[in-house]
Amino acid sequence: MTAIAIQNLTKCYGRSVGVENLDLTVAKGCIYGFLGPNGAGKTTTIRVLLGLLRPTSGGARIFDRNCWSASHVIKTDVGYMPGDVRLYPWLCCRNALSLFSAIRRLDLKAYGMELAEAFGLDPAVRVRDMSRGMRQKLGLILALAHRPKLLVLDEPTASLDPLMQQTLHSLLREFASEGSAVFLSSHTLSEVDQLCDRVAILRRGRLVEESSLDDLRKRARRIVTIRWSDSSDTQPPEVPSFLEMLERGDGRWTAALTSPVPELLRWVSKQKVEDLSISEPDLGRVFQTYYE
């Protein structure tokens, strides 16, 4: 069974379009990255999934239930953290867990307090006295405390320090390994690179890319830097077709590799090269092409 199935989803706000003809599926146990520039329609999609917005046409299903008509049933198994977490100012972590336990009719306190300890959040501090990062931690605790089968997180690490980001990444991997699906929107490409199994990229409300990270890496170009031997009688050769020159001069080439690495190595072995470096596949550049 898929965790999320979005079919031909369109959501309009009056004349403007939030998302248009969106199709995607998220499997159980998958960490799914949802990317796109501001205003691309990521939050609109997330709000449709949570039953906050009614689709204009098409629809979305979570665990094979309609996200609009069966929203309250679905949310039993869904944990959600909005991008800009706003909580009641009188709440602290401890009484938030009590309140959410009563509303969800589950005991969230034990695991919730474990999470608070993992995130280093004082359970007695009230929201009104919390920093943005602390509020984000509390939002995450409340989203995770009932061990949901689907986590929907809108920019979950935006206000977290690097250590807490690592803690969250470990938790998300643990959730996914137990079969839960994680659907997260992010602008942090390194985070998506480290964490996600698949990604979808939205632009102006339309899906422009949907693939696994491995496929994207295969398609991503590597940056190659070649330093030629420092010999006055040696002229650099002609640029081969598999190198797209980015920078040239001072006995050095910097180029993007457009073919597999062995082809480059075969060519380099016949040249008078003093040094060669080949970068990891540049996913950032791939994402950037969709953002621009």
Next chain:
Amino acid sequence: MVNIGLISKAIRETWFSTTAFILAMFTFQVMLAFILPTFQKDLSHVLENLKFVQYIIAALLGTDMAETIGPEALSAMPWVHPVVLTLAWTHAIMFCTRLPAGEIDRGTADVLFALPVSRLGLYLNETIALTGSGLLLVVGGLLGGLLGASWSSAEAPIALSDLVVIAANLFGLYLAVAGLAWMVSAMADRRGRAVGVVFAIVMASFVLNTLATFSESIRRFSAFGLMNYYKPLRVLREHALPVGDLLILLGFAVTCWVIGAIVLARRDIRTV
């Protein structure tokens, strides 16, 4: 459908203001129930010379201007005093504009509406909390009225049964305003705007019924004002439950509540 967590959340958010409103209502009723009968003779003498004030009181009580302001009218005064009405209306409006307008306005709607509770469930549990709070507010006024009356030197204090009927009538008015506030809030994204609209409607209704006492042409429209169905003086004179008035107030409240529930169930919850 009943969710203790949601009810306790509503109470946690409103207990301070509700307590303040109950205390204010209680204190004001004690004062008026004590002062008005005690100084009845002096007041009657003053009112005879101040015709305009007499008209205002008659308008508040919904009586004919030709009638004199007697002991019954003065006993009914604490229940139609603008302060008492304002306390009841303000509490109802403050409470009922919290969902969804208040939640959307302060950005907490995303967390609340992401909980596994239907929108109708949220609405229903808020209604339970409101009904309890409103009942406490009216009972506070009733107890204040009884205490004040017991301290006063009134020759013929109001019967407890009449006081209970007046309080029930006030509760009906409270629920009618609450229903209206819910309906407006269900359509709004900004709490301030929702509060403003409801206050404007309630004040217009109040002014309509007040002016209806002075003008025959306005009186034709008095059925459209909520105050037309809240007449403590009539209860004191007829010693009967105003069933028709109560049914109209409750019918209005239920109609508005249902419209609000339908709107809330169908609308988008957007960020502002």
